[in-house]
Structure formats: structure tokens, C-alpha cells
Amino acid sequence: MESDKTPQQIGKGMWLAAWLILMGILFVYFEDLIQEKYDPNHALSSDDSGxxxxxxxxxxxxxxxxxxxxxxxxxxxxxxxxxxxxxxxxxxxxxxxxxxxxxxxxxxxxxxxxxxxxxxxxxxxxxxxxxxxxxxxxxxxxxxxxxxxxxxxxxxxxxxxxxxxxx
Structure with a gap:
């Protein structure tokens, strides 16, 4: 069975996937940066030091x-x-x-x-x-x-x- 997709369409799909992955990584990175600025204590640990x-x-x-x-x-x-x-x-x-x-x-x-x-x-x-x-x-x-x-x-x-x- 032959694929109906041309090499150009496959290439465009690969570029789209790469951009989506890059955008996801940037979102996670900047979300952490923003949270650190507005809530730097979000990971406050509990210990018994008082x-x-x-x-x-x-x-x-x-x-x-x-x-x-x-x-x-x-x-x-x-x-x-x-x-x-x-x-x-x-x-x-x-x-x-x-x-x-x-x-x-x-x-x-x-x-x-x-x-x-x-x-x-x-x-x-x-x-x-x-x-x-x-x-x-x-x-x-x-x-x-x-x-x-x-x-x-x-x-x-x-x-x-x-x-x-x-x-």
C-alpha cells in the first residue's frame, strides 16, 4: 500500500511537530521562571528544625x-x-x-x-x-x-x- 503523502507534506509535518515540541519546552521553562518570581517559596520544605x-x-x-x-x-x-x-x-x-x-x-x-x-x-x-x-x-x-x-x-x-x- 502506497502512502498518499508526498515528501514535502511529510517534511511540513515534521517541521510542525518540531515547532510544537519547541513551544511546549519553552512554555514549561518560562512557566517555571514566572512561578519562581511570583512564588519563590512554592517548594517550601517541612523539616523539624523550627x-x-x-x-x-x-x-x-x-x-x-x-x-x-x-x-x-x-x-x-x-x-x-x-x-x-x-x-x-x-x-x-x-x-x-x-x-x-x-x-x-x-x-x-x-x-x-x-x-x-x-x-x-x-x-x-x-x-x-x-x-x-x-x-x-x-x-x-x-x-x-x-x-x-x-x-x-x-x-x-x-x-x-x-x-x-x-x-
Whole structure:
């Protein structure tokens, strides 16, 4: 059985396949580069040293993966926040229940949140138990603000683009 394809058509198909493979490799390479700039701590390891070293992202923030009650979340460290502020949709996903309503002051004014207690909060190798937080129905992102109710228990050292947290 003879092929209906001419050598020119086969050549064009080979070029197309080569370009698609090249584009795929470039996509993976640049996706990793972009993730490294915006989330340099995405591969934060958990060890028992009681120390976590974070790199600042391109916007100047410290963002890192962590756990609330054993469920994965993304934290944005916020020394200006009194407590851990969990967006409502994240709270719903990890099974948090809101308690009393409370008024809190934010950069955008006063808002109403719901108090909650977090059984455990983990960042890298640091885990603290029974931490105060609140559920914030006004936050649109999936990022949890890791406030001072967690960080006040730690030594915080900032040098250059690095933040070190120690128990």
C-alpha cells in the first residue's frame, strides 16, 4: 500500500511537530521562571528544625504554602494583621466554622468578620496549635493572611530579600 503523502507534506509535518515540541519546552521553562518570581517559596520544605527561611517575591511579599488544620493553603505573611485572616471560600473548603461577628479595621476601613480558632497552623517545619483567626467574607483571593496571632510566637529576622522565622 502506497502512502498518499508526498515528501514535502511529510517534511511540513515534521517541521510542525518540531515547532510544537519547541513551544511546549519553552512554555514549561518560562512557566517555571514566572512561578519562581511570583512564588519563590512554592517548594517550601517541612523539616523539624523550627526555622523557616522565605524569599521575597517580585512584589516584595513573602508568600508560602502551609497548612491549616492539616489542609493545604497559601499564606501571605502580614505583620500588620493582628490575626490570621481566612477568606470565606477557603474557610468553607477546609471546614472552618465562624463564631461571633467582630468589627476589624483594615486599610479599606472597618469590616465585619467571624471569629474562629484554628486547631493547627503549619508553615514549613513550624506548627502551632490553637491559634486565633477570623473568617473574612470580604476577601476575594484564595490567599490566607498569616497575621501576628501566629508570628508573635516566633523570632522574625529580615535581611535583604530573606525572612527567617524561628521558634
Amino acid at each position: 526555622e523557616v527561611i522565605l524569599k521575597r517575591n517580585r512584589q516584595g511579599h513573602y508568600v508560602a504554602p502551609g497548612l491549616i488544620n492539616g489542609k493545604p493553603v497559601v499564606f501571605l505573611l502580614d505583620t500588620g494583621a493582628t490575626t490570621i485572616s481566612v477568606p470565606k471560600k477557603v474557610a468553607d473548603n477546609i471546614g472552618l466554622i465562624g463564631g461571633y461577628k467582630q468589627q476589624v479595621g483594615t486599610a479599606n476601613g472597618m469590616i465585619e468578620v467571624f471569629q474562629t480558632r484554628l486547631d493547627s497552623v503549619s508553615l514549613g517545619g513550624i506548627t502551632l496549635n490553637d491559634i486565633q483567626g477570623h473568617i473574612n467574607p470580604h476577601m476575594d483571593s484564595n490567599t490566607v493572611l498569616l497575621g501576628m496571632s501566629f508570628m508573635r510566637n516566633l523570632e522574625i529576622i529580615q535581611k535583604g530579600n530573606t525572612l527567617t522565622l524561628r521558634r
